[in-house]
Amino acid sequence: MAIALVLGVITALEVMVFYVEALAPVLVPLLLVLSGAKFVLVVGFYMHLKYDTSLRGLFVGPLAIAAAIILAIMALYGYFL
Amino acid sequence: MGTYSGGLWSWITTVDHKRIGILYFVSSLFFFLVGGIEAMLIRLQLATPENTLLTAQAYNQLFTMHGITMLLFVVMPMSAAFFNFVVPLQIGARDVAFPRLNAFSYWLFIFGALFLNASFFFGGAPDVGWFAYANLTSSQYSPGHGVDFYILGLALAGAGSIVAALNFIVTIINLRAPGMTFMRLPLFTWMTFVVSFLIILAFPPFTISTVFLLFDRMFGTLFFEPSGGGDPRLWQHLFWIFGHPEVYILILPAFGIVSDVIPTFSKKPLFGYPVVVYSGVLIAFLGFGVWAHHMFSVGLGRIANSAFSGLTMLIAIPTGVKIFNWIATMWGGALRFKSAMLFSIGLVAMFVIGGVSGVMHSSAPADLQQTDTYFVVAHFHYVLFGGSILGLFAGVYYWFPKVTGRFLNEPLGAVHFWLMFIGMNLTFFPMHYAGLHGQPRRTFTSPAGLGFEWFNVVSTIGAVITFVAVFVFLVNFIRSLRTAPTAEANPWEASTLEWSIASPPPVHNFDRTPEVRSRDPLWHDGIVLPAAEEVFHMPNPSYWPLVTAAGLLVLMTGALVGLPLVLIGGAVAVVGIYGWSFEPIH
């Protein structure tokens, strides 16, 4: 229940920072941190990955490869240059 | 064949991993002949300049289907045949983790393969290369149904591969006998594990790119449509994010096979076991970071080309490590040159040639000279024929007694090996020179006087010899099936668990689940059998996997024919899934 509350609050925060003009320059990193936190909460607690250590590699490995490929494609399409 | 008797129905409803392995093997052998005939037609067409044996149109279909068939309907399913038959035996299991899912994988593969090949009879096969580069595949430039068959057929076969790979990952993680730790797994099981991860991670990007293509062709989206801002290079990225790991999907099973065969016929444990394991894992991991070396000529820029160049060169290190480990295993061993060993040594030698020309391509400036010439064709045939095919034949000679209780004839095996070895070198070595002289790939004929006529004549002669070698194998195969079953449990005096039980194995594999105490259990008294009898249940046969797969086949056919068939196929698949879910397993 506490987790659900935190998830709700973070979502509310995300939408709030989205509308605060002063935060515009750091909006993207801020949003990534916030949604990353939600991601970790759901995977860690709801999906029990915090406790099922033997299963962690099955998820984290593919996730890392997928993330690396997304970043590489972004670089190839001119995101970081 | 002893435990494999029983009527057609028992094969259709089987969920036994050994029978499914045999189904995969026979199917892949059939497609090996299909792909071989396609290769022969290509070689005959290229034998003389300005040849008119094939039209350009037919040639394009043949080289496309030759590639797809050999990669996806021969090397992958033949590897899967060994995954199925051998892996549960090597880890001391009675079956895979999900036997019905395993049957489902087979049906998806065979339906996909037959569906795609049916395109020859319905308006023409795909003629855009196995890589199907956009925007040649758009409905404007490929108005026929060939590309649709490609998308839908590979969707079926690809889904089958993913499902099978998921099953093997769970099996290897969870069904190991007591004491069978990961660092005691036989190398073939290790490579199955690694390849399964490659399959589940590499196929989804391909699925997505074919869905984009399907939507471009059928619903007018703009993913690969330059006039709408789409970028055809995106197809190349997504395709090679799949396509490069796919290369390792094709070679690592063969590496696993020879890593089991060479120690057996050298009477020595594998040299540097952990290093061979880690090298395999590293090759697979790096395989996801090198895709753009297939795209040097696209013009991605100096930084991208350099990065992908460097990563590609890195892969030579773990691959070279493996080669040296095999040589060191043989060094000082009591070598026995049985057919399986001949093919294994053949792989080691031939893969070095293919690997070295691969390192040449990793340098972008060199690649710009070689790309789209026969030099590249020479390279990947040394890897795929000299590597995968020779390795798989090593597996055939090695495990044939375990599967059938019979031996393949050894002298005929040697004839097969030497004919194939000579044939493939005559076929593929001259292609290096033809390529460096500028002969382009995927071109159905060329005028005389360009300086590569003789290379092509030699290549065609080599292809004929290779074809004869396959014929020798088939004769040996059929003859051997009719001999008396004389194979004992461990005819090669090998060290791994599959050789601890009868040949062919009983339906339940192990009367009692062994406890494993060492990496080479049959050599170092590494097996302890429990004293007590075990109670176990083998899964029932089931037709639901076939029903579900058939539903999906009808659905794919419907995508070409019309919506009603899509709905019927979908309904059958849903009925299949529910019948499957609520069917008692034991």
Place this chain on the structure above:
Amino acid sequence: MERTSTGVANEKVLMWTFIGSECMLFGSLIATFLAYRDRSLVGPFEEELLNIPFITVTTFVLLMSSLMMVLALSAVQRGDRRGSGLFLLLTAVLGLIFLGGQVFEFSHFAHEGLGLGRNLFSGTFYLTTGFHGAHVAIGVIWLLTLWTLALRGRLGPEKSVKVEVAGLYWHFVDVVWIVLFTVIYLMSGAAAV
């Protein structure tokens, strides 16, 4: 449960492995979406269409469905038959509300002139969110099937792994949406702000 080498049920290992594979599926979709962002040649463009308050509500609905899923699993593990049925149904219903929101959103966009083949945004948006929606739909059917089992008293604690696996799938679909919500909605808007 049968003996396994890791002590974890085969079904759970299978689902986690499948989720690993799904990471690459959605990763490819997200990579494409990002590669094609701001490359549409004709409108309507994303910043004219995306309705952040509306999608925040449906996002919240999906997050709450994950909470219901957690409660459903614990009810099944406790052997609480009434709670199992109730929370499974609530999870599915919240999933359906999310899907309803997506149908409304799609038809609204279509009405604004964003046909499937209109521009690059339309293709990447509809396919990325559509793939996710298809996953939600399959999850809803799965949950409703479990719900009928629970109603008939055929979902006791000994069957809890079935619910656990469905839960893993459902939470993963939720996690994917967390990413899509940020990447597609908030970050697309970011370019406009």
